[in-house]
Amino acid sequence: MSNFTSVHIRREAAIEKPQKHVALLIETSNEYARGLLAGIKSYIRTHRPWSIYLGEHSRLGTDLSWLNNWKGDGILARIENKEIAEYIRMLNVPTVDLSASRLLEYLPCVETHNETIAIWAAEHLSSRGLKHYAYCGDPGFRWSVERGKHFEHYLQQKKGYTVHTFQHQSKSTVMDERLLMAEWLQQLPKPIGIMACYDITAQSLLEACRLAGVTVPEQVAIIGVDNDDLLCNLSSPPLSSIQPDTVKSGYLAASLLDRMMSGETIAPQTYFIEPVQVITRMSTDVIAVEDPYVSSAIQFIREHAYEDLKVEDVLRHIPLSRRSLDHRFMNALDRTPHEEIIQVRMKLLMRLLSETDWTLPVIAEHLGYKHPEYMGVAFKKFSGMSPGAFREHHKGITL
Numbered sequence: 001m002s003n004f005t006s007v008h009i010r011r012e013a014a015i016e017k018p019q020k021h022v023a024l025l026i027e028t029s030n031e032y033a034r035g036l037l038a039g040i041k042s043y044i045r046t047h048r049p050w051s052i053y054l055g056e057h058s059r060l061g062t063d064l065s066w067l068n069n070w071k072g073d074g075i076l077a078r079i080e081n082k083e084i085a086e087y088i089r090m091l092n093v094p095t096v097d098l099s100a101s102r103l104l105e106y107l108p109c110v111e112t113h114n115e116t117i118a119i120w121a122a123e124h125l126s127s128r129g130l131k132h133y134a135y136c137g138d139p140g141f142r143w144s145v146e147r148g149k150h151f152e153h154y155l156q157q158k159k160g161y162t163v164h165t166f167q168h169q170s171k172s173t174v175m176d177e178r179l180l181m182a183e184w185l186q187q188l189p190k191p192i193g194i195m196a197c198y199d200i201t202a203q204s205l206l207e208a209c210r211l212a213g214v215t216v217p218e219q220v221a222i223i224g225v226d227n228d229d230l231l232c233n234l235s236s237p238p239l240s241s242i243q244p245d246t247v248k249s250g251y252l253a254a255s256l257l258d259r260m261m262s263g264e265t266i267a268p269q270t271y272f273i274e275p276v277q278v279i280t281r282m283s284t285d286v287i288a289v290e291d292p293y294v295s296s297a298i299q300f301i302r303e304h305a306y307e308d309l310k311v312e313d314v315l316r317h318i319p320l321s322r323r324s325l326d327h328r329f330m331n332a333l334d335r336t337p338h339e340e341i342i343q344v345r346m347k348l349l350m351r352l353l354s355e356t357d358w359t360l361p362v363i364a365e366h367l368g369y370k371h372p373e374y375m376g377v378a379f380k381k382f383s384g385m386s387p388g389a390f391r392e393h394h395k396g397i398t399l
């Protein structure tokens with residue numbers, strides 16, 4: 001085939017597939033939404049470029065006048081209110097929803113798996129030895145309601161605990177609500193673990209704790225959702241949070257929209273994306289254990305986690321038999337001293353993989369492993385991923 005013919009065919013292909021015009025109804029004011037946008041950008045970079053139309057937009061905003069003269073091919077949107085839903089219905093173009101509200105059920109939807117997030121939060125707090133729990137949410141958002149429901153169900157059905165709740169007061173001022181939070185916090189049994197529906201609510205809880213004279217994490221341990229790095233690390237104390245895989249969510253939504261704009265029919269189902277991991281910071285850095293021997297053993301394990309630590313080393317510090325210590329650990333934390341050592345050391349390894357560019361032999365030496373291969377096997381057994389795969393997947397996440 002001649003060069004002229006080859007060029008001619010490529011030009012015809014370009015004419016047959018003009019650049020798609022896509023509107024993004026996704027806010028840029030929070031970490032979750034910015035992660036979705038990053039995933040969409042990643043998809044566009046590896047596929048045929050789109051012409052993107054992104055206007056000023058807030059999560060609950062209803063002013064879409066910037067779209068009045070838009071003649072486009074598809075929409076990616078967080079449809080959080082009826083006004084936005086009706087406008088998108090009127091436009092009648094291929095659309096993928098990125099909100100749990102599901103106000104347009106005939107559309108495919110990509111959403112983080114709220115049940116897994118709630119269970120991870122409950123497990124994280126219960127691993128601290130806490131016996132009291134609460135949830136702080138916003139009834140105006142379905143994802144918040146779902147997280148609260150799953151958090152309460154897991155702790156009631158699996159653990160037998162009662163969950164206290166606080167719901168956002170939509171008509172109150174910011175200060176009025178924090179004062180209501182402070183009053184609620186003072187009445188709660190302590191020590192207590194609280195799941196906030198997302199990081200912004202968690203930060204408000206931290207401020208309410210200050211107003212109430214309640215210490216964090218000694219009296220109240222708080223975990224949020226989204227792992228907004230700036231928000232979490234500017235909080236006092238730094239906020240523990242669950243990292244959703246928003247980049248993967250945005251990428252999948254863009255992929256689905258691309259197929260829809262090409263004429264493919266996509267089932268109007270919800271595509272759930274699992275979260276990445278729990279990021280532990282100071283707001284939950286507490287072990288609420290009444291047993292003095294278990295408390296002392298936990299402290300010893302934390303202080304010596306960078307060593308090749310064995311249960312025998314702990315027993316030289318705690319005047320108990322192996323059987324007695326195992327029994328006390330199971331009663332207090334529902335895990336053995338050996339499992340506690342593995343968990344503490346694996347979390348240190350996760351942090352080093354995420355926050356440094358150290359080679360595996362250097363990390364192994366730092367953590368007291370004689371062979372990096374053994375460290376790799378132990379890590380894969382714990383996390384389900386090799387150290388290299390974990391590092392690649394969690395690159396840039398601050399633990």
